[in-house]
Amino acid sequence: MERIREKLNILADAAKYDVSCASSGSDRKNENKGIGNSSNGICHTYTEDGRCVSLLKILLTNHCIYDCAFCVSRSSNDVKRAAFTVDEVVELTMGFYRRNYIEGLFLSSGIFKNADFTMERLLRIVKKLRLEERFNGYIHLKTIPGASPELLQEAGLYADRMSINLEMPTEAGLKLLAPEKSHEEVKKPLGFIQNTITQYKDEKKTGLIKRVPKFVPAGQSTQMVIGATPESDMEIMYSADKYYKDFSLKRVYYSGYIPISHDTRMPAIGSQPPLLRENRLYQSDWLMRFYGFNVKELLNTKNPHLDTDIDPKLSWALRNLEQFPIDINTADYRMILRVPGIGVGSANKIVQARRFGRLRSDQLQKIGIAYNRARHFIRCADSPFILNEPDSLHIKGLILAESNSKYLKTAQNQLSLF
Template identity: 90%
Template sequence: MYDRIREKLNILADAAKYDVSCSSSGGSRKNDNKGIGDSSSSGICHTYTEDGRCVSLLKILLTNHCIYDCAFCVSRKSNDVKRAAFTVDEVVELTMSFYRRNYIEGLFLSSGIFKNADFTMERLVRIVKKLRTEERFNGYIHLKTIPGASQELLTEAGLYADRMSINLEMPTESGLKLLAPDKSHEDVKKPLGFIQNTITQFKDEKQTGLIKSTPKFVPAGQSTQMVIGATPETDMEIMYSADEYYKNFSLKRVYYSGYIPISYDERMPMIGSQPPLLRENRLYQTDWLMRFYGFNVKELLNSNNPHLDTDIDPKLSWALRNLDQFPIDINTADYRMILRVPGIGVQSANKIVQARKFGKLRSDQLQKIGIAYNRAKHFIRCADSPIILNEPDAPHLKSIILADSNSKYLKVAQNQLSLF
């Protein structure tokens, strides 16, 4: 590899690491007619598909030159960093070279905005078009949308990319205006809405059968990302914003990126060198409850509870605030309520519903199914559950569960130490 290309790669791969929205879940592009690659096959950025497969992506920026001066961004125009830009052919050559060496299975391509939105987007489109049509590359491609790009370019990009995304940046408009006054959430909503409508249009054309062959258009859908902790939003504001975008634009994922201090701007918060990973984790757990467990965001966060607990997960927190709904009878409760029991996941809930068709379930059977029984036992009754006259209140129950968890972790640590 030429030294200059290697230098560009080091600069532009490093600048791309702050974008966490690189999941490849949902890709289904098949390798036909002796092409190169396959986005649905299992496996320099690691990401995971919905079924748990690990996929490696070449994750780079086309350029880190940018006309904007967003205080939270390492590529902002006022930042004193090395600048670089790939040519269209260089990105194509890198992608194919890395794929043939079995380093990667796909490409995650973003860019700083240089000159204007269309100028940048046009080059991104040329890259993915050349990969698909000239190199016959069928691997996974995630392309970042440039705010303000024309609908014609967005449409063309959607014909070649598996997933497209555009960063919301900050959870609220006021937070965005504080740190990036030249940007607006409306600039994000317009392309999200256009791409979503076009996805629907292509699906409708395929279902009617009026058009013999309907091309795929962004088959893995859209996603977005928020920076968490750079502005003073509550957890409630963050998740209400995420819920709005899920509902209005049918997003596949919202990503929550803990703010990493990369500037000394007086508008930025003074926090430690590490991003707020615990808060980030709690937000992802809440997101999961909304998407897969049937929770409404207002049940989890509201004016009485605007912040997520740090010492317990949001599902347990909700259960402790709603003890009047527990315990449930595991042999008669509906699937929705079983899902709400702390310690029971989606797969376990399905297994419980299927297993109880053959007889009443006992505690030993529930443990074999794989639930976290020491946690769940406080919220359920099964065939052999003892009669408890006085149920503990929420603070007492919380302390019991935390003590059990700490004891479990201590035993694991002791077992690991014994190996040495």
């Protein structure tokens, strides 16, 4: 038991660098009195940096044949090595679930011996959980680059989501830090799984097959390490956009590089991970997926980097003031979504509410928009007529001043509690 605990400490710690473990998108149901149900609520824990972890997140092993400069498990790194057996991972997962610690499993691995050898063991684990333990909780399984299509296809019948790490945003960055790897090795399994998902969906539509099994119902995702190589924000988001379109990915994750190596190709050990940049990339990603923005609107050769002091939506609006202010009572849904301070939910409420009459500023505030931000870009029924042309620097200064004032007021209120 002590040895299992030691392995868990080593392999859970090594797994923390992989951020692509969201569990959204699966609808696996508990049938025939099995254990677990991925559609129910899950038990959350939190890492030291505040990230929410809802799954048992471990590596099968941190032994690896590759020597990627950015990876803590690289072959040349002097760290403690460990490996679980198939039965140990199954027992840990079921034990943690029964104690109500977790609701699912995120399972990745270093590559030992070769890709098929590693992938076969990952497959045995998920297969045993599903068939022998009758576990219906969420399972996110890492795809091993270079594994055979037969193993990937079988694994997809038991996993809810599969993912494979792109590692670096560009091929040049990957060759610099991991010359043994290539993006082509990532594209092949992504393409195979995407085609197989489509095939199963088509078979279900035809109705010729009575029962079509689920195949990766929560889709695929990938992850990029940000800040280890010198790509611009434009290069990062253009790469993400391409993978979204080419492989119908559910998510692209952006992981700020945490210095773990003295390699001269890498950022200095003393530097901090670019968490603000990571956040701005996620905001841009959200605008592309849910707000109808084209990546070229957010980032281009004139604006290759995201602003650090303001979010990407506000930055775009300030660069395109000729499109504002919009009349909140007549503008279409697409333009309402582009107003800083208005989210998807609020935009839908506005479209519904204005069917019953023209909207005033007080009504917009009740709907829940960030009015102090949005007011610079909209006109409503009671808006005063403005003669002066809007000035982007002036608007930006007002918004930042209001944000700082709100932050200070919140901090003072929190201090007063003590």
